[in-house]
Amino acid sequence: MSDSTTDPRLWLEDVTGEKQLDWVRARNDRTVDAYTRTDDFTTLESRIREILDTDARIPYARRRGRYLYNYWRDAEHVRGLWRRTTLDQYVLDDPEWDVLVDLDAVAAEEGENWVWSGAQVLRPDQNRALISLSRGGADATVVREFDLVTRRFVSGADSFELPEAKTDISWIDVDTVFVGTDFGAGSLTDSGYPRIAKRWRRGTPITDAETVFEGETTDVAVGAGYDNTPGYERSFVDRAIDFYAAYQYELKPDGTLVKLDVPDDARVSVYRDHMLVRPRSEWLGYPAGSLLATDYPSFLEGSRDMTVLFTPDEHTSLEQYTWTQNHLLMVTLRDVQTRMRVLTPGHDGWTDEDLDGLPDATTTSVIDVDPREGDDFFLNSSGFTTPATLLSGTIGQPLEAIKQAPSFFDSGDITVTQHFATSDDGTQIPYFVVGRNVAGSSAVGSNTETPSPTLLYGYGGFENSMVPAYSGGVGRAWLERGNTYVIANIRGGGEYGPTWHTQALKANRHKVFEDFAAVAKDLVARGVTTTEQLGVQGGSNGGLLMGVMLTRYPQLFGAIVCQVPLLDMKRYHLLLAGASWMAEYGDPDNPDEWQFLSKYSPYQNTDPDAAYPPILITTSTRDDRVHPGHARKMVALLEEQGHEVWYYENIEGGHGGAADNAQAAFKSALTFTFLAEKL
Incomplete structure (x- = not known):
């Protein structure tokens, strides 16, 4: 057991120290030598890269008035293109795109490892944009103003340009923005996000920007935004006091604040x-x-x-809702399967109708609306074996499938079934099983009794729902081999609404782990797989889940993949954005809360005498959300205790772990090669 106060591995928290990076490179080399030096790995990496780079992917776009904006990466444009087109062009099989920013060219010219982080286009003129660029994929970004007429970045004292920080910025008008950033000492929260919101006018230094709101250093973040709906222009301030609670205000033109009297x-x-x-x-x-x-x-x-x-009811929860100009689109989940409705306000109240024409056995979500312009919308629909379809619709008219992603693997005899495992407290935990002739399944064609290597994926936190979706990479790397893939809808997520999440907060976190273990046991009990053939995977909060599976339930698994993880729950709140998650996990400095945290924190609960399954732990040097020190220290500790642990740290890539498609393909191929060998 490790005591953080005298932890001999604290030196590994120095992210970019040369000694620390030498430690990283030595372990990277060992892992690369063991798993990537074969023709099979090279072939798999190439096939995954083909999926990521193919021009046959759907170019998802955001419609803003007369233009649709898209960011696109492929084999030729590694860093990507920011481009736009018109709706008439977009619905064609091969639209004509107007390239606005070639990020590869910008990075080469400036000698920077730029990764695209997004753009905000000024409405309605669409002649300026605020572009955020990240070095190596970090959350912290550089903000630069871009002229959409001259196709050049605007620089100098008359531009909205900010150095690297976790910045929150948005347009008010062409000469004014709301901004929260690192203004100097005391301007950030303990979580590293803006504590102060200001109104910044063009041509004035950022130091002269007018403060509109200040929060406390113990808050998560403060932000201000402007609603530019014609005839309803308003400003709002949001003070996030923890990850789930916030004070919300309307900011009046005279600077007064009106607090919205709703629960935090x-x-x-x-x-x-x-x-x-x-x-x-x-x-x-x-x-x-x-x-x-x-x-x-x-x-x-x-x-x-x-x-x-x-x-809500015991089977149905609200997953998404968004306005068109005159209607409200609503997506619900019934036992983790989507349905859609259209709600319309009127003089006699609201009407409620089904949205017809959705593909069967798929997850559907609203991916874009533009309520300033009308009642048009775009939907995306996909399932475990059904590639994505982009649907275009207008309220009151039939849906039209305008783009279809290609199939990347043969799914002809792959079945999808849903099952329920019983957790320790009797709660029924749903999970999906995807595979070819899966043993123990009631699906048609499931006529084999031979268990297969199975990968079980889980997250279980922050009210995030794990819904069915198509993954060409999982298909090519795992399902095509005759293996089985499972998604567990454990508590901590949002599959059954807020209470599915709040049941597992803080002292009740153990329910997340018990749910996941229950699914693992059920898979073995039904004959889908065996303990030796069962691998598990999770990242970020799911990486914490993997750490607990290693230290608390090692007997259930044959291999574990733990990605960009939280593992040292004694110090997580002191590292990067960790303080913002105390509403989820608890405060380690509070003795009452450390009491339950200490019982499961993986870094504090390793056992040198336990029989652990082999584990692959991956992270990114440039992850400025979950500190790479979690992964580094855990690997060092497991090595010292004699356990089989493999490590790979991408030197760039941010919390997603990869800065471009090549890195993403390598990481994915490494994961599946490790799992295939161990299972």
């Missing part, structure tokens, strides 16, 4: 005169996870007259 943990949005509230705990007699609508001006005057748009 509610999700609130205002569109025109409509205010939507999704409480995460019971409020005014309405259950957690419901969706409520009210008249915003009346609410500010004291009215609490609510219209219930959605009420």
Whole structure:
């Protein structure tokens, strides 16, 4: 067991020290030599890279008025192109794209390892943009203003340009922005995000920007934004006091703040005169996870007259909702399978209708709307064996499939079934099984009794739902070999609404681990796989899950892949963005909360005498969200204790672990090669 106060491996938390990077390179070399020096690896890496680079992918776009904007990477454009086209062109098989930024050319000219982090286009003129660029894929970005007419970055004292920081910036008008960034000492929260929101006017130094709000250093972040809906222009301030709770205000033109009288943990949005509230705990007699609508001006005057748009039940939760110009699109999950509805406000109340024409047995989500322009929308739909389809729609008209992703593996005899495992407290935990003739499955064609190598994936945190989706990489690297793939919908996620998540916070975190272990046991009990053939994988919060599986349930697995993980729960709140997650996990400095954290923190619970399955731990030097020290220290400790541990740290790549398609393909091929050998 490791005591953080006298931890001899703290030196590995120095991210870019030469001694530390030499330690990393030595372990990288060992792993590369063991798993990547074969023709099979090279072939697999090439086949995964082909998926990532192919021009046959769907070029997903954001519609903003007359233009649709897309960011595109392929084999020729490694860093990518930011480009736009018109709707008439976009629906064609081979649209004509107007390239705005060639990031490969910019990076070469400037000698920087730029990774694209996004762009905000000024509405309605669309003649300027705020572009965020990351060095090596980190969360911290450089912000630069771009002229969409001259196709050049704007520089000098008259531009909106900011150095590297975790910046929050948004347009008010062509000469004004709201900005939160590193303004100097005391301007960031303990989590490393902006504590101060300012209004910055063109032609003035950032030091003269007008402060509109200040939070506390213990907050997660503070931000300000501008609603540019014609006729309803308003400014709002959001003060996130923890990861789930926030104080929300309307910022009046005279600088006064009007606090919205809603629960701190509610999700609130205002569109025109409509205010939507999704409480995460019971409020005014309405259950957690419901969706409520009210008249915003009346609410500010004291009215609490609510219209219930959605009420959850034990099988159904609200996954997504978004406005078109005149309607509300709603996506629900029923036992982790999507349905869609159209809700419409009117003088006589709201109407509620099904959205027809969705593909069967797929997960569908709204990927873009532009409520300034009309009731058009784009949907994306895919399933475990069904490649993505891009659907275009207008409320009241039939859906049209305008683009179809190619199939990257033969799914003809692959079946998908859903099952439920019983967790320690009796809760039924759903999971999906994907494979060819899976033993123990009730699917048609599942006529074999031979268990197969199986990869079980899990996350279980932050109310993120793990829904069915197509993965060409999983198909080529795993399913084509006759193996089985499983997704576990454990608590901590959002598959059954906020309560599915809140059941597993802080002292109840053990439920996440018990749920995942229950699925693993059920897979073996039903004959889908054996303990020796069962591998597990997870990243970030899922990496913490993998660490607990290693130290608490090692007897259940044949191999573990642990990616960009949290592992030292004694110090996680002191590293990078870790302080922002204390609402999820607890405060290690609080003795009462450390009591439950200490029972599962992987770094503090390794056992030199235990029989652990082989584990591959991966991370990124440039990950400025989850500190790479978690992974480094755990590897060093496991090595000292004599366990089989493999390590790979990408020197760039951010929290996603890869800065470009080549790195992503290498990482994926390494993972599946390790699993194939061990299972």
